[in-house]
């Protein structure tokens with residue numbers, strides 16, 4: 397933990413003028429009180445600007461630490477606030493009519509007398525299977541209920557227009573009133589890329605593999621560069637790619653192909669790079685997470701590398717994001733951050749290696765300790781039992797549905 401004196405040191409660092417110090421000296425560690433941080437090739441003017449930015453960042457870290465209350469619970473109740481806020485919209489009760497009014501927004505499910513029923517067709521069968529794994533497992537504990545589960549990436553219930561009603565979606569922004577559920581991809585139906593042609597695969601096995609790797613890769617052995625591989629699902633990713641082309645010493649970030657790829661224009665006028673497995677990411681000290689179409693499944697995986705994660709944008713959420721705090725578990729980056737501001741932030745991390753390492757370790761612990769498959773099941777159970785309490789009717793079996801059984 398940081399002691400109070402570091403706050404004073406920040407001020408000293410800011411005041412003194414252009415004595416340059418080596419790239420990895422840190423004002424935080426207190427060894428060099430009269431240094432201006434910054435690399436020797438970026439002389440005075442830039443160093444001064446960067447230094448004032450660094451003060452802002454250090455202040456953000458301090459404030460985050462002062463305000464952070466770790467959740468001591470070992471079950472999934474650290475995420476309870478997410479359920480409360482998602483269900484708040486429906487606090488006055490959920491009628492059959494309200495559910496019927498949004499049934500085209502997803503797949504209808506019912507639990508009746510501890511059996512599971514579903515619309516005959518599911519838009520994405522592998523995603524439904526990933527969801528049903530958890531529902532089937534919980535059946536003995538579930539009350540009768542009825543719900544609409546959206547398996548598309550995109551949320552459905554906008555605050556200001558369109559339909560209104562309870563629809564479950566895996567990811568949303570604050571503009572939406574969907575109820576978040578743990579994504580199918582924790583079990584199956586994750587995105588299929590050429591590296592993982594049958595989907596990225598079960599979370600528990602990735603978690604074990606990456607969790608071990610995160611522990612066994614030493615921080616100092618990691619390549620001190622910002623690493624990213626992914627397709628161009630959003631132009632928010634461009635500034636880092638451009639930074640990497642300009643400064644390969646700072647970043648190694650390249651676009652890969654996706655199904656929509658037609659020419660190099662789709663990879664920002666460069667040939668597509670090979671996809672890189674999560675394990676390879678762990679070799680790098682700094683890892684970038686960008687949203688894709690919605691929240692990215694990448695986030696929870698790369699946090700287990702015990703590398704420092706730069707999480708871009710705070711709009712797109714999944715149920716567990718509420719327990720991850722900026723400057724505690726990751727470095728937050730504005731969705732619209734420019735190439736220069738990304739460069740500055742990465743250099744800040746390079747210049748505050750102890751702090752970077754500590755944030756990397758916090759990120760690891762948050763996922764390793766609190767995002768097991770058992771937490772995912774626990775969340776489903778809490779979510780569905782609290783949702784069922786809001787139903788103002790007793791669900792009766794809809795004969796158009798088919799029964800879903802354990803495979």
Ligand SMILES: *[C@@H]1O[C@H](CO)[C@@H](O)[C@H](O)[C@H]1NC(C)=O
Nearest residue numbers: 417418419420421422427749
């Ligand atoms: C970082 O500091 C260590 C000692 O603290 C030194 O051996 C190393 O050369 C420095 N690296 C750079 C890039 O300045």
Ligand SMILES: *[C@@H]1O[C@H](CO)[C@@H](O)[C@H](O)[C@H]1NC(C)=O
Nearest residue numbers: 603604606607608609611764
């Ligand atoms: C990694 O190390 C931490 C702290 O020593 C430990 O609690 C955790 O179980 C380890 N993870 C794995 C996958 O062994």
Ligand SMILES: *[C@@H]1O[C@H](CO)[C@@H](O)[C@H](O)[C@H]1NC(C)=O
Nearest residue numbers: 709710729730731732733734
């Ligand atoms: C970038 O986004 C932040 C918050 O998301 C906003 O405050 C800021 O004005 C935006 N900057 C630009 C240049 O659009």
